[in-house]
Amino acid sequence: MKMQWKLPNRVIIQGINKADAAHYTAAMKACGTQVVAVISTGNGGEEVEGIPVFDLVEEAIAKIGKIDATLICASPYRVLDAAREAIAAAIKFVVILTPGIPPLDMVSLQQKAKVNDILILGAGSKGILVPEQICLGALKPQFYRSGNIALISSGEYLACEVALELNLADMGQSIVVHLGNEAILGSTYQQWLSILKEDKNTEAIVLIGQPDYYQEQAAVYYMEAEINKPVIAYLAGLYTPRERDFLDATTIIANQLSYSVSSVNTDKRALAALKKAGIEVAKRPSEIPPLLQTILTLKY
């Protein structure tokens, strides 16, 4: 999949109450992101922080023109509908902040996104952030510095810890993408690798997350697609008890029938896949800056 991607400028927020809307828009405005409308059913015609409120996405577009991205904050059972409304209004980038979406709603949304060439981030994402430029969602800008290392992370605070180490080594970030850690995600490492390999502000990419199937996928993609930017990974959770695995159908059935837990070791599989793809894995956050320095020196 190849995505046309540019940083969104004109953003709306869907499915939000007024208090939260005020909080989000103020925080986003502070880091330079323009929220051009808020969509809140029954509150059309009002204003929040000087931003117009509409009942429908299409009304907002008719009034204020084209929109690049939407942030969806609706309650879990209303997210699918809100996303469909955005897609029907030709919005190409949908960020779902709400966590806990029923998986079949996400499956349905994925199918729609694929057909319409829509990029979905989340569910349960805190959004994306370009330090000192753009804050789309709820990532905390105070932890990040501007630079040329891209972070793609399934954990918000995992990204923070990595950024803090990078900042100490004077290596800022070109973009921080929080994928979320729901069972079914609109976009994963793979989509963002394909986007960021074209990003001229990004020199190297760090994949951050708890070991799961998505890293295996990313590793395979990294080998197939020609990404001529260094990619490294940091996996957290190799020592913690495993709490959930998102498995394939046959394994689910086999586990279920034999009444035993599968012996599939997701950690080992993710590590092996990354190794095979030549993606170095940092053992701890403080290893990331020297690892990147070595790789970047080798390259240039």
Added chain:
Amino acid sequence: MDLLEYQAKELFRQVGIPTLPFQTIYTPRELKRLQIPYPVVLKSQVRVGGRGKAGGIRFVANTIDAIAAARNIFNLSILGEYPEVVLAEARYDAEQEFFLAIVLDYQLQSPVLLGSVQGGMNVDSLLDNLQQVVVDGEFSSFYARRLTVKMGLSGDLIQSVSTVIEKMYRLFQAKDLDLIEINPLGVSAQGELMALDGKITANELALARHLDIIALTTKDNHLSPQEKAATQIDLSPTIETEQWLDWQDRKGKIAIICNSRDLAVITWDLLCQGKGKPACCVLIDDSRYSCEDAFVSLQEQLAKVLQEIDQRAEIKVVLVNILAEEKVNFTIAQTIIELYQLGEKQIDTTTGEERNLVANGAKSRSHRQVNNQSNSRPKQIPSVKIVMRLLEREIDSLPEDIPENLLYWTDNLEEAVQKAISFGKSR
């Protein structure tokens, strides 16, 4: 949530998947009023598997046998689970037994249809013959037919089995299921189909919008009103509260306090890598830090957590790792320092005069603490040592001179982890 067999079968009936006549039995005596003609099968209604081999399924030919068998089943635990209900069902002579299932494949991010012509209890041959079809778009009957052909079916069975799969899919989609399974699907000599056993797992996230499933799983199963209330889905917004993670190591020495699961994971990893011994991990909730009462909540959460940690004698060190707004950091630092001094106050042996001095301010309080420590009265040394990782390097209004061997404060995670490990090793 796993449904019991009879609950799954009620859903099967709703969409027209053929099931045998059945009756639910709560006490063996109810068998005297059984509506189903003998011979019948009595089946223990438990969620765990392997009930057939464990003796949870009995064939009976008359009421006397049935009552005796039912008594047995009610008293038979299957992997620790006793049935509350026994299902009485007509017998069925199947010539063949198939396996059918639909699950959500998380890696493909699509529902998958599965089928095997070797259904029943022999798992190995079932899996050897397992076929699958990925539903990678909007469902249509051809996906079901594709599966039946892959399974090797022919003639009328293609359509009849496909129809059962379609109905299963309808339930899967409409009720937000993680899994729906018929095993076995009995096939009679005449080619008639019958769902002889079934399993349904409903997705927890979607449960609140399926009131019928909630009703089905809570109705007339002899729960007390309190138990019923406990099974109600709570839709009210949750108040913030601490959450103990399910990670426990009784041999561990270090308790971890974080404000997110990410930080818990990373801290636990780093401790293990450094050969430290984490014991347990608790998350405190600071998500509503912008609200006015949030600080009280943080204080309460911390007090409760530290008290619980205090009761575990094996814990030597508390490692606090928080990434938050400045005011949250401040509240946490202040609360921990105060709590820790409170603990000392309870065994305060100072004179009234000294107490008056203490009342002059926090700084003099902590001075006193240093003095007490140098007097080496062991009772006054807190039972745990604290390592605090907060991004603020200093917070003005807090005492500066707390001895480093009681409370170590840094803004660097890996340094904090090292310190916690060395504290854990020292006596």
